[in-house]
Amino acid sequence: xxxxxxxxxxxxxxxxxxxxxxxxxxxxxxxxxxxxxxxxxxxxxxxxxxxxxxxxxxxxxxxxxxxxxxxxxxxxxxxxxxxxxxxxxxxxxxxxxxxxxxxxxxxxxxxxxxxxxxxxxxxxxxxxxxxxxxxxxxxxxxxxxxxxxxxxxxxxxxxxxxxxxxxxxxxxxxxxxxxxxxxxxxxxxxxxxxxxxxxxxxxxxxxxxxxxxxxxxxxxxxxxxxxxxxxxxxxxxxxxxxxxxxxxxxxxxxxxxxxxxxxxxxxxxxxxxxxxxxxxxxxxxxxxxxxxxxxxx
Amino acid sequence: xxxxxxxxxxxxxxxxxxxxxxxxxxxxxxxxxxxxxxxxxxxxxxxxxxxxxxxxxxxxxxxxxxxxxxxxxxxxxxxxxxxxxxxxxxxxxxxxxxxxxxxxxxxxxxxxxxxxxxxxxxxxxxxxxxxxxxxxxxxxxxxxxxxxxxxxxxxxxxxxxxxxxxxxxxxxxxxxxxxxxxxxxxxxxxxxxxxxxxxxxxxxxxxxxxxxxxxxxxxxxxxxxxxxxxxxxxxxxxxxxxxxxxxxxxxxxxxxxxxxxxxxxxxxxxxxxxxxxxxxxxxxxxxxxxxxxxxxxxxxxxxxxxxxxxxxxxxxxxxxxxxxxxxxxxxxxxxxxxxxxxxxxxxxxxxxxxxxxxxxxxxxxxxxxxxxxxxxxxxxxxxxxxxxxxxxxxxxxxxxxxxxxxxxxxxxxxxxxxxxxxxxxxxxxxxxxxxxxxxxxxxxxxxxxxxxxxxxxxxxxxxxxxxxxxxxxxxxxxxxxxxxxxxxxxxxxxxxxxxxxxxxxxxxxxxxxxxxxxxxxxxxxxxxxxxxxxxxxxxxxxxxxxxxxxxxxxxxxxxxxxxxxxxxxxxxxxxxxxxxxxxxxxxxxxxxxxxxxxxxxxxxxxxxxxxxxxxxxxxxxxxxxxxxxxxxxxxxxxxxxxxxxxxxxxxxxxxxxxxxxxxxxxxx
Numbered sequence: 001x002x003x004x005x006x007x008x009x010x011x012x013x014x015x016x017x018x019x020x021x022x023x024x025x026x027x028x029x030x031x032x033x034x035x036x037x038x039x040x041x042x043x044x045x046x047x048x049x050x051x052x053x054x055x056x057x058x059x060x061x062x063x064x065x066x067x068x069x070x071x072x073x074x075x076x077x078x079x080x081x082x083x084x085x086x087x088x089x090x091x092x093x094x095x096x097x098x099x100x101x102x103x104x105x106x107x108x109x110x111x112x113x114x115x116x117x118x119x120x121x122x123x124x125x126x127x128x129x130x131x132x133x134x135x136x137x138x139x140x141x142x143x144x145x146x147x148x149x150x151x152x153x154x155x156x157x158x159x160x161x162x163x164x165x166x167x168x169x170x171x172x173x174x175x176x177x178x179x180x181x182x183x184x185x186x187x188x189x190x191x192x193x194x195x196x197x198x199x200x201x202x203x204x205x206x207x208x209x210x211x212x213x214x215x216x217x218x219x220x221x222x223x224x225x226x227x228x229x230x231x232x233x234x235x236x237x238x239x240x241x242x243x244x245x246x247x248x249x250x251x252x253x254x255x256x257x258x259x260x261x262x263x264x265x266x267x268x269x270x271x272x273x274x275x276x277x278x279x280x281x282x283x284x285x286x287x288x289x290x291x292x293x294x295x296x297x
Numbered sequence: 298x299x300x301x302x303x304x305x306x307x308x309x310x311x312x313x314x315x316x317x318x319x320x321x322x323x324x325x326x327x328x329x330x331x332x333x334x335x336x337x338x339x340x341x342x343x344x345x346x347x348x349x350x351x352x353x354x355x356x357x358x359x360x361x362x363x364x365x366x367x368x369x370x371x372x373x374x375x376x377x378x379x380x381x382x383x384x385x386x387x388x389x390x391x392x393x394x395x396x397x398x399x400x401x402x403x404x405x406x407x408x409x410x411x412x413x414x415x416x417x418x419x420x421x422x423x424x425x426x427x428x429x430x431x432x433x434x435x436x437x438x439x440x441x442x443x444x445x446x447x448x449x450x451x452x453x454x455x456x457x458x459x460x461x462x463x464x465x466x467x468x469x470x471x472x473x474x475x476x477x478x479x480x481x482x483x484x485x486x487x488x489x490x491x492x493x494x495x496x497x498x499x500x501x502x503x504x505x506x507x508x509x510x511x512x513x514x515x516x517x518x519x520x521x522x523x524x525x526x527x528x529x530x531x532x533x534x535x536x537x538x539x540x541x542x543x544x545x546x547x548x549x550x551x552x553x554x555x556x557x558x559x560x561x562x563x564x565x566x567x568x569x570x571x572x573x574x575x576x577x578x579x580x581x582x583x584x585x586x587x588x589x590x591x592x593x594x595x596x597x598x599x600x601x602x603x604x605x606x607x608x609x610x611x612x613x614x615x616x617x618x619x620x621x622x623x624x625x626x627x628x629x630x631x632x633x634x635x636x637x638x639x640x641x642x643x644x645x646x647x648x649x650x651x652x653x654x655x656x657x658x659x660x661x662x663x664x665x666x667x668x669x670x671x672x673x674x675x676x677x678x679x680x681x682x683x684x685x686x687x688x689x690x691x692x693x694x695x696x697x698x699x700x701x702x703x704x705x706x707x708x709x710x711x712x713x714x715x716x717x718x719x720x721x722x723x724x725x726x727x728x729x730x731x732x733x734x735x736x737x738x739x740x741x742x743x744x745x746x747x748x749x750x751x752x753x754x755x756x757x758x759x760x761x762x763x764x765x766x767x768x769x770x771x772x773x774x775x776x777x778x779x780x781x782x783x784x785x786x787x788x789x790x791x792x793x794x795x796x797x798x799x800x801x802x803x804x805x806x807x808x809x810x811x812x813x814x815x816x817x818x819x820x821x822x823x824x825x826x827x828x829x830x831x832x833x834x835x836x837x838x839x840x841x842x843x844x845x846x847x848x849x850x851x852x853x854x855x856x857x858x859x860x861x862x863x864x865x866x867x868x869x870x871x872x873x874x875x876x877x878x879x880x881x882x883x884x885x886x887x888x889x890x891x892x893x894x895x896x897x898x899x900x901x902x903x904x905x906x907x908x909x910x911x912x913x914x915x916x917x918x919x920x921x922x923x924x925x926x927x928x929x930x931x932x933x934x935x936x937x938x939x940x941x942x943x944x945x946x947x948x949x950x951x952x953x954x955x956x957x958x959x960x961x962x963x964x965x
Contacts, residue, residue, distance in 0.1 A: 114856070
């Protein structure tokens with residue numbers, strides 16, 4: 001239950017910190033850390049304009065997407081503490097729940113009947129498909145070195161902080177960070193601030209959503225960041241210190257994660273779109289290296 | 298009591314066989330009704346026995362009167378019983394669906410064609426049940442042949458189209474190549490053990506190396522099942538057949554190949570690592586290649602046909618895990634692998650038949666299967682669209698639907714096998730995990746495109762914009778399949794229990810509840826998560842509905858960068874959806890482009906066309922190349938076929954002369 005609460009709290013400020021970092025790096029003061037969540041609250045209070053082409057799927061998709069991410073959040077543990085729901089190989093369900101949400105967002109994009117949305121949908125489904133094996137390989141290597149089969153078991157073993165665990169955890173963190181970037185359409189795969197529809201991925205998919213539904217999409221994205229942030233924190237969280245200290249470390253890691261994303265976005269240009277596939281395959285290759293490494297540990 | 302039962306059977310079976318000829322006598326309007334009744338009767342009889350076998354675990358056997366060398370005995374053990382139940386369900390939904398689907402054909406098809414069609418359909422069911430019941434080689438092959446021929450007749454329904462005729466003949470030839478291999482397997486058994494039956498397998502395998510005979514049987518059955526590279530008939534025959542036939546063929550007939558493979562596999566005793574490795578690698582390749590090719594198809598039914606290959610791959614991964622478990626003497630692995638395979642087989646029969654029936658409805662309403670001509674059907678055909686969506690969600694293995702449960706079982710096996718001692722197994726299992734994850738991702742890519750392009754956006758042709766929802770009689774069988782999909786997805790534990798029971802009785806293992814004690818708790822937890830998901834979605838939807846009810850909700854044109862003259866042709870097409878993917882995998886598939894380049898002196902270029910065509914490299918090289926070569930060779934021989942009677946008389950004279958000379962010099 002603790003992890004679910006922490007995920008909710010993190011999701012409130014996470015994107016704000018990214019934005020703040022970017023503006024500080026650019027020499028501006030920048031908006032409040034809670035500005036994104038205020039924007040969402042504003043969106044939630046608005047009415048809606050739907051495309052006359054779209055139908056039932058557009059109405060359903062943002063809701064289902066949010067529901068899947070909330071359900072997936074229930075499966076994420078906090079260090080050794082059990083998640084709300086935990087069973088062996090729960091991470092398979094976790095991955096497929098996220099895929100269900102993605103499925104609905106992709107078909108909602110096609111529902112608008114425009115070439116822009118279709119473009120975004122095609123890209124999103126291609127990249128997420130390529131990334132799928134990375135998550136499973138990292139979890140397979142965790143299963144192998146910790147001899148556990150569930151999120152909770154794996155992370156409580158990792159909490160013992162053996163050197164060999166740490167080595168695998170470092171590679172795992174790299175992969176998780178990249179999965180989070182692709183899932184949330186961030187640099188270097190996608191630029192959320194771009195103004196040209198032709199080069200967008202995620203933004204162009206939700207081009208025809210507004211008001212309440214757009215708010216839901218934003219919340220979903222905040223939650224996804226917080227979920228992956230929690231997974232990352234779990235990889236390096238020492239299990240032998242008191243819970244209060246763990247929570248402090250947790251928030252420090254979340255802040256660091258957000259600042260890293262902000263700095264990357266400040267200094268890096270985006271990949272050329274046709275290079276994205278290679279970039280993602282490189283991430284998959286690193287997860288394979290992590291797996292091979294665990295065989296020798 | 299039992300004696301009486303046998304007496305009834307003895308009278309009933311030949312009677313039932315004769316009864317099918319009634320289909321030729323009844324008027325065209327009642328043929329469908331008659332075949333429905335016959336199929337229901339047959340299903341009731343065989344399912345009754347099957348359910349009895351599954352519930353008490355005892356094998357049912359009944360000796361038919363011997364005919365010549367044939368000594369057929371009907372044997373139904375739990376494996377056969379499961380397959381009989383699965384096939385009966387799909388055949389029943391198929392015949393119910395065909396009622397509406399065949400309606401327009403009644404006018405312009407002859408009475409005889411309709412009679413043959415229904416007759417073949419009934420016999421397809423009978424022969425498939427018999428395939429599951431016969432153990433001795435001759436009777437089995439007879440039933441197998443009957444199944445091939447009846448499905449061949451069904452594929453040929455539209456044989457006025459030369460292409461369909463070609464496809465059907467190609468199918469028939471490939472089925473016989475498969476049958477020869479199975480026959481060869483049986484002959485090896487006969488020559489060494491003197492018993493040409495599945496029962497002789499365990500005796501043979503105990504004393505001989507397993508790999509050669511297994512591979513013989515496996516390839517023979519794999520041609521039916523559609524494993525890569527033996528799949529080439531499948532993507533041609535499925536689109537050629539009427540939709541209820543494609544649904545039954547893809548849903549259950551290709552599974553008879555899996556039945557045969559399992560029958561052989563359950564008797565294996567040695568060389569298990571090699572065999573398991575062979576099956577697992579081939580299955581991962583089948584899954585990946587199948588779904589990749591599915592993504593490239595523009596024909597809705599051809600796409601579904603390739604996706605059947607993908608699902609056969611997933612079933613094969615389960616079987617591979619089971620065999621490797623047998624190698625490792627890891628009983629929980631055996632049970633997880635084989636149960637996952639069997640459950641996926643049941644699941645696939647449900648969602649694939651649903652998808653084929655829906656594709657048939659789309660074809661019926663729009664007269665095209667080309668996705669580039671479709672679009673926006675969700676507005677005109679909302680019920681078909683929702684059922685198709687249900688099928689796509691299930692086939693992508695997404696929770697809370699049935700596809701997820703079987704893939705979860707296979708994942709369970711793969712992950713638990715990972716922690717074994719042998720490094721070979723670890724390497725194989727991680728390959729399986731990566732393969733299955735990638736297949737899942739590719740399936741999402743494939744089916745979001747199929748659903749989105751076909752049913753969403755606006756219609757790309759006249760036919761698509763004026764499509765009308767199909768009749769209730771065609772919706773009903775799809776709803777039946779849909780209920781099955783949802784039930785297995787929401788309460789998986791209820792269904793996993795009997796399916797895993799089949800594996801434990803067949804291999805004489807303890808039940809899955811004792812070997813993997815946490816499994817049923819996990820499955821109930823998955824039900825709980827599914828419940829939470831549904832509740833959350835419904836809850837948020839209700840809040841959304843109540844909030845939006847009070848606010849201004851309007852509609853406007855889709856945002857197109859300020860460009861307002863939006864035409865349907867501006868939408869993303871299915872080919873452009875797969876554009877990046879095609880570039881990524883171009884070494885594996887052959888894509889030909891036809892484009893007339895603009896010349897330098899073309900000052901005012903005229904309208905040009907551009908077309909791309911992707912083809913299956915394995916098909917090009919494995920079947921088309923040799924058949925083209927042999928056709929070319931035969932054409933050379935054809936110079937002798939002049940059509941003049943004088944020449945033919947001359948040939949026979951020359952032949953006699955040759956015989957005379959040869960015998961004169963005492964060579965003959």
